[in-house]
Amino acid sequence: xxxxxxVSDHRSVWHTLSExxxxxxxxxxxxxxxxxxxxxxxxxxxxxxxxxxxKRRGPWLRLALQLHNPLIYVLLVAGAVTFALKDYVDAGVxxxxxxxxxxxxxxxxxxxxxxxxxxxxxxxxxxxxxxEGERHEIDAALLVPGDxxxxxxxxxxxxxxxxxxxxxxxxxxxxxxxxxxxxxxxxEPVGSDASIGDRTCMAYSGTVVSFxxxxxxxxxxxxxxxxxxxxxxxxxxxxLVTPLTRRLDQFARQITLFILAAGLITFLFGxxxxxxxMLDIFLAVVGLTVAAIPxxxxxxxxxxxxxxxxxxxxxxxxxxxxxxxxxxxxVTVICSDKTGTLxxxxxxxxxxxLPNHTLDVTGAGYAPEGGFHCxxxxxxxxxxxALQDLARCALLCNDAQLKHDAAKGWQLVGDPxxxxxxxxxxxxxxxxxxxxxxxxxxxxxxxxxxHRFMATLHHDHAGHAFVLLKGxxxxxxxxxxxxxxxxxxxxxAWEARMEDxxxxxxxxxxxxxxxxxxxTTALSMADITRRFTLxxxxxxxxxxxxxxxAAVAECQRAGVRVKMIxxxxxxxxxxxxxxxxxxADHALTGETVESLDDQxxxxxxxxxxxxxxxxxxxxxxxxxxLQAQGELVAMTGDGVNDAPALKAADxxxxxxxxxxxxxxxxxxxxxxxDNFATIARxxxxxxxxxxxxxxxxxxxxxxxxxxxxxxxxxxxxxxxLPVTAGQILWVNxxxxxxxxxxxxxxxxxxxxxxxxxRKPSEPLITRILGVRIAYVSLLMIAVTFAVFEWExxxxxxxxxxxxxxxxxxxxxxxxxxFNVRHFTASAFTRDILTGNKIALWMCALLIAFQLLLTYAxxxxxxxxxxxLDAASWLVILTLGLVKFLAVEVEKFVxxxxxxxxx
Numbered sequence: 017x018x019x020x021x022x023v024s025d026h027r028s029v030w031h032t033l034s035e036x037x038x039x040x041x042x043x044x045x046x047x048x049x050x051x052x053x054x055x056x057x058x059x060x061x062x063x064x065x066x067x068x069x070x071k072r073r074g075p076w077l078r079l080a081l082q083l084h085n086p087l088i089y090v091l092l093v094a095g096a097v098t099f100a101l102k103d104y105v106d107a108g109v110x111x112x113x114x115x116x117x118x119x120x121x122x123x124x125x126x127x128x129x130x131x132x133x134x135x136x137x138x139x140x141x142x143x144x145x146x147x148e149g150e151r152h153e154i155d156a157a158l159l160v161p162g163d164x165x166x167x168x169x170x171x172x173x174x175x176x177x178x179x180x181x182x183x184x185x186x187x188x189x190x191x192x193x194x195x196x197x198x199x200x201x202x203x204e205p206v207g208s209d210a211s212i213g214d215r216t217c218m219a220y221s222g223t224v225v226s227f228x229x230x231x232x233x234x235x236x237x238x239x240x241x242x243x244x245x246x247x248x249x250x251x252x253x254x255x256l257v258t259p260l261t262r263r264l265d266q267f268a269r270q271i272t273l274f275i276l277a278a279g280l281i282t283f284l285f286g287x288x289x290x291x292x293x294m295l296d297i298f299l300a301v302v303g304l305t306v307a308a309i310p311x312x313x314x315x316x317x318x319x320x321x322x323x324x325x326x327x328x329x330x331x332x333x334x335x336x337x338x339x340x341x342x343x344x345x346x347v348t349v350i351c352s353d354k355t356g357t358l359x360x361x362x363x364x365x366x367x368x369x370l371p372n373h374t375l376d377v378t379g380a381g382y383a384p385e386g387g388f389h390c391x392x393x394x395x396x397x398x399x400x401x402a403l404q405d406l407a408r409c410a411l412l413c414n415d416a417q418l419k420h421d422a423a424k425g426w427q428l429v430g431d432p433x434x435x436x437x438x439x440x441x442x443x444x445x446x447x448x449x450x451x452x453x454x455x456x457x458x459x460x461x462x463x464x465x466x467h468r469f470m471a472t473l474h475h476d477h478a479g480h481a482f483v484l485l486k487g488x489x490x491x492x493x494x495x496x497x498x499x500x501x502x503x504x505x506x507x508x509a510w511e512a513r514m515e516d517x518x519x520x521x522x523x524x525x526x527x528x529x530x531x532x533x534x535x536t537t538a539l540s541m542a543d544i545t546r547r548f549t550l551x552x553x554x555x556x557x558x559x560x561x562x563x564x565x566a567a568v569a570e571c572q573r574a575g576v577r578v579k580m581i582x583x584x585x586x587x588x589x590x591x592x593x594x595x596x597x598x599x600a601d602h603a604l605t606g607e608t609v610e611s612l613d614d615q616x617x618x619x620x621x622x623x624x625x626x627x628x629x630x631x632x633x634x635x636x637x638x639x640x641x642l643q644a645q646g647e648l649v650a651m652t653g654d655g656v657n658d659a660p661a662l663k664a665a666d667x668x669x670x671x672x673x674x675x676x677x678x679x680x681x682x683x684x685x686x687x688x689x690d691n692f693a694t695i696a697r698x699x700x701x702x703x704x705x706x707x708x709x710x711x712x713x714x715x716x717x718x719x720x721x722x723x724x725x726x727x728x729x730x731x732x733x734x735x736x737l738p739v740t741a742g743q744i745l746w747v748n749x750x751x752x753x754x755x756x757x758x759x760x761x762x763x764x765x766x767x768x769x770x771x772x773x774r775k776p777s778e779p780l781i782t783r784i785l786g787v788r789i790a791y792v793s794l795l796m797i798a799v800t801f802a803v804f805e806w807e808x809x810x811x812x813x814x815x816x817x818x819x820x821x822x823x824x825x826x827x828x829x830x831x832x833x834f835n836v837r838h839f840t841a842s843a844f845t846r847d848i849l850t851g852n853k854i855a856l857w858m859c860a861l862l863i864a865f866q867l868l869l870t871y872a873x874x875x876x877x878x879x880x881x882x883x884l885d886a887a888s889w890l891v892i893l894t895l896g897l898v899k900f901l902a903v904e905v906e907k908f909v910x911x912x913x914x915x916x917x918x
C-alpha cells in the first residue's frame with residue numbers, strides 16, 4: 017500500500033493503535049526493521065531527524081535595526097546639534113550612549129534562534145536500530161519513520177516512538193511534560209483523548225530512559241516530533257517588548273513632539289513678534305532644544321539597569337536581557353512550573369503509616385535531614401520498633417545509592433522512589449553499609465510492570481533467611497496475612513489510610529516481610545505467596561520547597577498572583593498548590609483548557625491558581641489569556657516544554673541548575689539556584705530598579721524643563737539669554753555623570769513589597785510625577801532668573817550674570833538631589849547623609865567641577881564664564897535653600913494626602 021505521512025495522518029492517534037496496526041501502517045516488521053533501500057527512500061521523503069536551521073538576519077541589518085527607536089532618534093538629533101555647536105566632547109558622549117544601546121540590543125538579538133538551537137540539542141546524537149534483522153548504531157539524524165529503535169536504561173529517546181516491546185520500562189519525561197516521577201511504559205493503546213503524559217505506549221524524543229528496555233517504532237522525526245513541534249512554537253512566538261521599553265518609546269515620542277512644537281513656536285515668536293535677528297533666534301532655539309532633550313536619560317537608565325543586574329546576580333538571578341530587571345518589578349501574575357521550581361524535583365517520603373500509628377516525616381529531597389512526628393510531637397526513631405523494621409526494609413529492598421558532593425550536595429544514583437526510601441532509612445538512623453553487611457542480599461526478584469513489586473532475599477549470618485517486599489499497595493496487601501500486631505483479616509482500614517494519602521497527592525508504597533526456611537539461597541516467584549507481614553505504607557511526594565511557600569506568600573502580599581501550571585496529575589498538583597497557599601479547590605486540567613474558547617479561558621485563567629496536565633500549547637494559551645486581560649505575566653519553568661511560554665511571557669524565568677538549555681535560552685532571567693524564592697527577591701529588586709529609574713526621571717526632567725524654561729522666558733520676555741547653549745550642555749553633562757548617577761545606588765523605599773504592582777497601562781509620567789516635574793521646573797526657572805536679574809541690576813557684566821545663573825542651576829539640581837531621594841518621605845531623615853554615600857561623593861565632585869568652571873581661566877575662555885564674589889555666592893546659596901524647602905513643603909502636602917509613591 018502507498019506510504020502515508022505518519023505525521024499528517026496519524027500523529028494524534030499513534031497511541032490509540034495497537035502494535036500490529038502501527039507496524040502495518042508504516043509497512044515494517046518488528047523483527048527485521050527496514051531495508052537499506054527503504055531507509056534511503058524515506059529519508060528523502062521525510063528529511064533528516066533534526067530541526068531546521070532558523071533564518072537569521074545579517075549582522076549589519078541587526079545592528080542598523082537597533083537604531084530604529086524614537087528615543088535613539090532624539091539622541092541622534094541632540095548629537096547632531098552638539099556637534100554643530102562644535103562641542104565635540106558632548107557629541108562624543110551622546111554618540112557613545114547611542115553605540116552602547118545599539119550594542120546591547122545587537123548582542124541580545126537572536127534569542128529565538130538560540131532557543132531553537134537549544135531545542136535541537138535535546139535530540140539524541142546516536143541511536144541503536146534494527147535494520148534488515150541486524151543491530152546498527154547510527155547517527156540519530158538518519159532515523160526515519162518505520163525504523164525499529166532499541167532502548168535501554170540511560171539513553172535519550174532519539175525520536176517519537178510507538179512502543180512495540182517493553183521490559184520494565186520507565187521513562188523520565190520531566191523535560192517534556194513536567195511529570196516529576198519516571199513513567200511506567202507498556203504497549204497497550206490508550207484513548208484518543210489521552211494527554212502526552214498519559215500516553216503510556218509512547219516514548220517521545222528528548223526524554224530519557226531511567227530503567228528497563230524496549231523496542232520502539234519511529235513514528236515522527238525532526239520537526240514533526242513533539243520536541244520539534246515545541247521548537248516550531250518557540251520560533252513562532254513573537255518576543256514582547258518590556259514595559260520599560262514600551263514606556264520609554266512612548267515618552268520619547270511625546271517629548272520629541274513637545275520639543276518640535278516648542279522650538280517652532282519660539283522661533284516664530286522671536287522672529288516675527290520680537291523681530292530678533294535670524295541667527296540669534298536660531299541659536300536660542302538650538303539652546304532650547306539642547307536644554308529640553310534629556311540626553312543623559314538613556315545612559316542613566318542603562319546604568320540603573322546594569323547595577324540592578326549586578327545586584328540580582330549576587331542573589332542567584334542572572335539577567336539575559338537588561339530591561340528584564342525592571343520588568344520583574346512590574347509583574348502582576350507569576351505562572352510557575354511545579355517540578356523543579358516550586359518543588360525540588362526530588363521525591364520525598366512525607367508520611368509513614370505503621371500498624372498502630374502514623375508518622376509525619378520532615379525534610380525535603382535526598383538530604384538525610386529531618387525527623388519524625390506523631391500528632392505534632394517529635395518521635396525518637398531509634399525507640400520505635402515498627403519504624404525501624406519498615407526503614408530496614410526500605411533500605412535493603414533497594415537498588416539506589418545516595419552520594420554526597422561538597423559542591424552539589426546529596427545526589428541520587430538510581431530511581432527517585434527508591435532514593436526517597438533510602439533517605440527515609442537514613443532519617444531513621446540506619447547506616448547503609450552496616451545494615452547491608454549484617455543482613456546481606458542473597459537473591460532478588462526485580463521490579464516488573466506485570467507484578468509491580470520488588471523482592472529481595474537476605475540472611476543474618478545466624479542461619480535465618482527472610483524476604484523483603486516493596487511495591488504497589490494493591491498487590492502487596494494481597495500477599496499479606498497480618499500486620500506487625502494483628503491478623504490482616506481485611507484491608508479496609510489500610511485502604512482508608514491509602515485513600516487519605518492519595519487525596520493529598522501522595523504516591524503510596526507498601527512494605528512487607530516474611531521469614532524463609534533456614535539455609536534458603538534462592539528466590540523465585542513461587543516463594544511470593546500470601547504469607548507476608550505488612551510492615552506499613554509510605555506516602556511519597558515531590559514536596560514544595562519551604563522557601564517557596566514563604567516566597568509565594570510574599571508575592572501575594574505584594575499584590576502579585578501566583579499560578580501553578582504543570583504537566584503533573586491534577587490530584588498531585590492540587591495537593592502541592594494547597595501547601596503553597598494557592599487556591600486549589602477548582603484546579604483545571606489541560607483537557608478543560610483545550611475545550612474552552614478564548615473568552616472563557618480569559619475568565620477562568622484569572623480565577624484559577626492551579627492548572628494540571630498542561631501541554632506547551634496550553635501554557636501558551638494561558639499566558640496569552642492573562643495578557644489579554646491586561647496582566648503582566650512572568651512565566652517560570654525548567655523543561656523544554658516550558659520554552660514557548662517562557663518566550664511568550666512578558667518575562668521568562670528559567671532554572672539554571674536543573675533546567676534545560678532550551679528553557680534557559682528562551683528566558684530573560686535564569687535562576688542559578690532553581691529556587692522560586694529567588695523570584696520574590698528579584699521582584700523586589702525589580703521594583704527598586706524602577707523606583708530609581710523614576711527618581712532619575714524626577715531629577716533629569718525638571719532640570720531639563722527648568723533650563724528650557726529659562727530660555728523660553730528670556731525669548732518671550734525680550735531679555736538676553738541667562739545661559740548659553742554651551743553652558744547648558746555643560747550643566748547637562750556634568751550633572752548627568754554625577755548627580756543622576758548617584759540615584760542609581762539608592763536603596764529600596766520603605767514598604768516596596770507591600771504595595772500593589774503598577775498597572776501595565778500606567779504611563780511612565782504619571783499625573784503626580786508630572787505635577788512634581790512642572791513644580792520643580794518652575795522653581796528652577798524662578799531662582800535662575802532671580803540670580804541673573806539681580807546680577808544685571810547691580811551692574812555686573814553679562815558673563816558674570818550668566819556664570820551666576822549657571823551656578824544657580826547646578827546648585828538647584830544639587831539640593832534637589834536630596835529632595836528626590838525619597839518620593840514623598842521627608843529628606844530630613846537619619847539616612848540623609850548615610851543612606852547613599854555615593855551621592856555625597858558625587859556632590860563633592862560636582863562642586864569641584866563648578867569651581868573649575870567659575871575660576872579656571874581655560875574653562876572661562878571655553879564657556880564664557882567669570883569669577884563670582886562672596887555676595888553672589890550668598891544669594892545663590894540662599895535661593896538654593898529656599899528651593900529645597902519649597903520642594904519639601906510639596907512633599908509634606910502629598911504625605912497629608914496619603915500619597916506614598918509616584
